[in-house]
Amino acid sequence: MARSLTPRETVIARYDPAGRAAVERTLRTLVRRQGIAAIALAALWGLVTLLPIVVVAADGRAGAALLLALTLAVPLAIGVFGVRQLRRRPRMPDIAVAITPTTVEFPALERPSGLAPRVRAEEWPREGTRAEIRAASGLLSTSLVVFTRQDGRTRRRRTVSAETLDTDPRLIVEALGGPSA
Template sequence: MTPDATVVVRYDEAHRTVVEQTLRTLVRMRGILMLVLGTLLGALVLVPLVAAASAGIDAAFVVVGGALLVIPLVLIVLGARQLQRRPRLPEVAVTITPTSVLFPAIERPSALAPRLRAEEWPREWTSVEVFRASGLQAARVEFTRHDGGKRRRRSIAANSLDVDARVIEDALRGSHTS
């Protein structure tokens, strides 16, 4: 492979569809469970709080109980946000140009986890390694960026790509070996 060629690695369409369906199911279940947990915790806090308020118990107990209602409310709000999420894999997994390695933005399935931003790494400080499948873990292509004293990693499942992982290794190593 020539070092000045641009390689665009895409996700396999069939695998991408399966992953997106699985993610939708998991996101929905997580949202429902957060709503149920928030409702149950709210009831566990609210019932004693109402009983204490009607019995004329100290106001400090009512304030503490009211503060404890924040946790169930947060769970309910996060559960509602989770139900609205529609995570999708990007069409392109990675693009290797003569000067850089481009990663697309990836939306995570959790309402708490931030989205992975699109990144551009310099090619000369980026290495790639393919970890073959072993046990329950699927094979993956792991990119590592050595920038000064810092080390960053991004990985892609090798079985979800439309090309063999060796093509990615050859494209990145070209004449720019780290």
């Protein structure tokens, strides 16, 4: 049963340890698969690129072969990306969101891929920040707590999976729904 919150209370929503571990396992599996796929692509691309270089070099055109050898930079870069992915160990932060009497604080999220955009730590003023619970639908198999804020013309949004929280998501919505001091 949810209890009533006052606007001066601090609410810290942490990730449930079991849910957090499950998400980290899934991220590690996906990161590993992406790394293996990148290395396989790099090897295949490198072999396809190497064949014309060998043919041109065997024909006696060393200058053209050297120029073609520069095209090996692309598969090399993809291979380096793959190795870096295999070394990556993504972790979830302990805290999902902290709502203080004056701010709403989100921790930085570690990128599961070198291709994913960075999610930096943010601190929003509590005044004007809203939260709602969106039920699972379509391809999304989990309900979300969606935080929104309008800063001038910029609409900001952060989401947290409601099923991985150790706090009742209704407490979070209630904490931001009431008037803040």
